[in-house]
Amino acid sequence: MQGTITSLEDTNAQLRAAVETRLTSGCCNGGRLPTTTTDDAPARWRDISTASAERYAAERAEPVLCGDSLLREQHDVRPGTTAKFGTGAVRSSDVEEYRYDLISPIGLREVARACAEGAGKYGDWNWERGMPVNDLLNHVLAHVYQFLAGDRSEPHLGHAAWGMLAAIHSHELWPRLNDGHLREPGCKAPVSERL
Numbered sequence: 001m002q003g004t005i006t007s008l009e010d011t012n013a014q015l016r017a018a019v020e021t022r023l024t025s026g027c028c029n030g031g032r033l034p035t036t037t038t039d040d041a042p043a044r045w046r047d048i049s050t051a052s053a054e055r056y057a058a059e060r061a062e063p064v065l066c067g068d069s070l071l072r073e074q075h076d077v078r079p080g081t082t083a084k085f086g087t088g089a090v091r092s093s094d095v096e097e098y099r100y101d102l103i104s105p106i107g108l109r110e111v112a113r114a115c116a117e118g119a120g121k122y123g124d125w126n127w128e129r130g131m132p133v134n135d136l137l138n139h140v141l142a143h144v145y146q147f148l149a150g151d152r153s154e155p156h157l158g159h160a161a162w163g164m165l166a167a168i169h170s171h172e173l174w175p176r177l178n179d180g181h182l183r184e185p186g187c188k189a190p191v192s193e194r195l
Helices: 002-024 050-059 105-122 133-148 156-173
Strands: 082-084 090-092
Touching: 105 156, 133 156
Parallel strands: none
Antiparallel strands: 082 090
16 A cells, blocks of 8 residues: 555655646747646656646646746726726836846846945945046946956956946936036047046
8 A cells, every 4th residue: 555655645646746847947839838748757647638737726826837928918008097907907108118027137136235334434325425537437437457367356347237226326316426527529538627
């Protein structure tokens, strides 16, 4: 009897693994579930139908994660419009203009490391007292050139990325701080720096 229980448990585990593999596999058959499972599943389960797998997911209130089945059914990017997902869920699409989900988490980690280092040296919000774009960009370029020269003594790319974000912040929020310090259109030198 013990051998039978183990055999049934093994079979059930293999079945669950096969169904889970099918439900979470990537693009397949134009967004439909595949018609076969992995070769390590019991032979009697290799030809489980798409309908059976979808029914399995529906019974457990789990979305079928396959291909484009969870993508929005409409892609209207006007603010205030609604997007509907393949699961039936709806959501405002007011951030479609921005793709936060495409930002590199590795790059963000390095920016966060630069933030922690700066906060440790100068305080959490020191930089928001105001830094002009030209000074920020000077440091950005110094870090870029140090990296290009082979210097790996500090995380230069993370520091450069932080400086670029701070320069964007400065340019948008502190225009007076930057007046007379940035070149004008046509690469003209800043007015206050002219002889």
